[in-house]
Amino acid sequence: MSLNPTSFILGGAGRDAQRTLLNIDGRFVRIHRIGAPPPGLNRQKIDGVGDERVTFVLLHGIGLSSTYMTPLAEELAEYGEVFIMDLPGAASLPPPEDPLSIAGFAALVDAAMRLNGIADPILVGHSMGAQIVVELMARRPEHFRRACLIGPPVNAAERNPPVVVFNYLKSAVFEDVELVRVATLSYLRSAGHWVMKTLPTMMNYPIEGRMALVGDQARVMILHGEHDYLVPTEWANYLADQAAQATCVQIPGAAHSTIYSDDDDVAKAAVALLTEAELEARA
Numbered sequence: 228m229s230l231n232p233t234s235f236i237l238g239g240a241g242r243d244a245q246r247t248l249l250n251i252d253g254r255f256v257r258i259h260r261i262g263a264p265p266p267g268l269n270r271q272k273i274d275g276v277g278d279e280r281v282t283f284v285l286l287h288g289i290g291l292s293s294t295y296m297t298p299l300a301e302e303l304a305e306y307g308e309v310f311i312m313d314l315p316g317a318a319s320l321p322p323p324e325d326p327l328s329i330a331g332f333a334a335l336v337d338a339a340m341r342l343n344g345i346a347d348p349i350l351v352g353h354s355m356g357a358q359i360v361v362e363l364m365a366r367r368p369e370h371f372r373r374a375c376l377i378g379p380p381v382n383a384a385e386r387n388p389p390v391v392v393f394n395y396l397k398s399a400v401f402e403d404v405e406l407v408r409v410a411t412l413s414y415l416r417s418a419g420h421w422v423m424k425t426l427p428t429m430m431n432y433p434i435e436g437r438m439a440l441v442g443d444q445a446r447v448m449i450l451h452g453e454h455d456y457l458v459p460t461e462w463a464n465y466l467a468d469q470a471a472q473a474t475c476v477q478i479p480g481a482a483h484s485t486i487y488s489d490d491d492d493v494a495k496a497a498v499a500l501l502t503e504a505e506l507e508a509r510a
Contacts, residue, residue: 251338254327255320257313258339259293261304279508281307282345283497286336288354288378289429290422292318295409295487299351302494306501306509310345312336315421322421329355329432333362349500350374351493353486354457355429361437368442373500375448377486377493378455379434382462386430394456401454401482410484438469447473448496452481452489 245260283303285296293300293311300309314332316322327335336359340348350371352360357379364371381391399407441447449467451458460477467473476496481489501509 249339249342251335254315254323254335256315256335256339257293257318257320258343259300259311259313260308260343261300261311262308279504280347281501281505281509282348283307283309284336284340284345284348284350285309285311286350286352286356286359287312287314287317288356289425290317290417291354291410292417294318295406295484296353299486299490299493302490303351303497306498307505310340310343310348312339316425317417319417322424326421326424326428328428329358329362330366332359333366337363337367346370348373349497351377351486351497352379353377354380354483355425358429358432358434361434361441362432364442364445364447365437365440368440368445372442372445373447374445375450375493375497375500376466377450378452378458378483379449379463379466380457381430381432381434382457382459383433383435384462388426388430391430391457395483397456398452398454398482401452401480402484403488406484406487409487435466435469438466438473441470441473443471445470445472446500448500449473449475450485450493450496451475451477452483452485453477453479454482455485457483 247258249256249258285300287293287296292313296311300311303309313320315327350360350363350373357376360374360376361379364374385391385394447470449463451460451463463475467475478485478489478492486493
């Protein structure tokens with residue numbers, strides 16, 4: 228694994244942020260850190276298990292970027308540091324030559340967290356980002372123990388492109404207009420051919436089987452919208468049943484992009500995963 232930071236910029240929307248562009252084994256990711264202590268990379272005081280530090284790690288969906296996670300990040304920053312990643316091929320980042328598997332994405336995220344001293348995060352993933360979160364927890368169940376999965380795809384009974392596209396369009400009717408604008412801009416900035424190469428990986432990821440490998444002590448919140456036809460109630464409940472400590476919550480009136488349009492509900496779910504010591508440290 229190689230580490231080649233190529234930029235470091237101070238400043239961000241609404242709140243000071245640190246941004247770093249990393250080259251990890253030839254794959255570029257962009258890190259946004261809100262509330263991080265300087266110098267940003269390789270800090271001496273890491274976020275370890277059992278301490279009072281809190282780090283929320285946010286992972287976006289396919290073709291999207293960190294932009295639509297900003298409202299949620301602003302809310303979570305009241306409780307701890309927020310660590311958001313733009314994955315390869317997103318937000319004008321160059322895509323790798325070969326498509327990444329969900330395990331490949333998870334390895335990149337894991338490496339970026341290690342490099343930034345994050346050892347005990349609360350993982351928050353939307354859509355494909357939720358798949359990456361599950362893969363992280365399945366690969367290292369003793370390490371990753373808290374997560375929010377927002378709209379985790381794909382329903383095992385509907386893993387074919389026409390059905391997925393149809394359900395996505397049905398859900399889109401109920402999406403916030405501003406979210407549609409933000410998502411469209413993100414899709415335009417993403418490498419279109421990379422998205423198409425990545426789509427089969429997302430479509431065929433056996434998330435239900437990987438959920439069964441999440442540690443027995445792991446606490447998982449599954450959130451899905453009332454009008455999320457990609458993630459119907461039956462599917463969300465089935466996923467929750469695969470883990471020992473998973474809770475499923477339906478958000479009334481919401482669609483697939485709950486993480487943006489109902490960021491208050493997502494923030495509450497993520498904050499509910501804090502320990503008493505972490506909450507007391509925020510008081």
